[in-house]
Amino acid sequence: PEFGVRMPFKPTDFTQVNHQINTVLVGRALRLLDVQKHETVIDWFCGLGNFTLPLATLARTVLGIEGSQTLVDRALDNAKLNGLDAHTRFDARNLFELTPDDLVALGTVDKWLVDPPREGAFALAKALAVLKAHPREAWAAPKRIVYVSCNPATLARDTGLLVHLGGYRCVAAGAVNMFRHTAHVESMAVFEWDPEWQPRAEKVEFAEDAVPEDAEASEPEGSGAEGT
Secondary structure, eight states: OGGGOOOOOOTTSOOOSOHHHHHHHHHHHHHHHTOOTTOEEEEETOTTTTTHHHHHTTSSEEEEEESOHHHHHHHHHHHHHTTOGGGEEEEEOOTTSOOHHHHHHHOOOSEEEEOOOTTOOHHHHHHHHHHHHSOOTTOOOOSEEEEEESOHHHHHHHHHHHHHTSSEEEEEEEEEOSSTTSSOOEEEEEEEEOTTOOOOOOOOOOOTTOOOTTGGGOOOOSSSOOOO
C-alpha cells in the first residue's frame, strides 16, 4: 500500500472508489503540501484518514477533523492499526459552522489539507478572511493550504474568498481524472499565505450560495496536477 498505510473500511463508509487514482491524488496532494518532519498539519474533512495517515508519516503531528463521529472512530482505529496514533489526533465537529474563534482555539499550525464534500468549505474560508481583517494575538494563518475538491463550482467560490479577502495567493491548480469518461474530476488548488499581495482592485462580495454559473463545467488549469 502507498506510504505503508493500510486503511480498512466498511461498506457504508465513504471512501474513494477508484483506488488507483486515489493513490495518485494523495501522492500529489502530499507533494504539493511539502510537509516537513517538524511541521504540524490539520486535515479538514478527514474522513477515514485518507490524507491524515499518509501525512502522519511525514509530519510531526496531524489533526484530522471530520463531521461524522463514526468516521472519526474509524480513523482512530486506522491510526492505531498503522502505528501512527502517536502522530495523529482526531476531532468530530460541524465543519459548516466553523467560526474564527474555533480556528484560534485550535492554535497555529503550519499547513492545512482541505478535502470537503460538494458543498465546499465556505465557513472555513470565511473564518480565515475574518481573521485576516481582525488578527488575533498568538495566532497565525497556515502558510500553505492544499484544497482538494470534487466540485469546481464551490472550489471557485472558496478560492475567491481566500484570494480576495483571506490573504492567500493561488499558486497552482489542476485536476485528477477520478472518473474516466465522465464530466466529474477531482480538482486541486494550492494557496500560499501572502498578506502583502494585492489581488486586482475591485469590490467583491461573497455568499455561501454564490458560485459562478459556468464553474460546474470548467476545469482548473495550472501546474498543480494534470489529468491522469
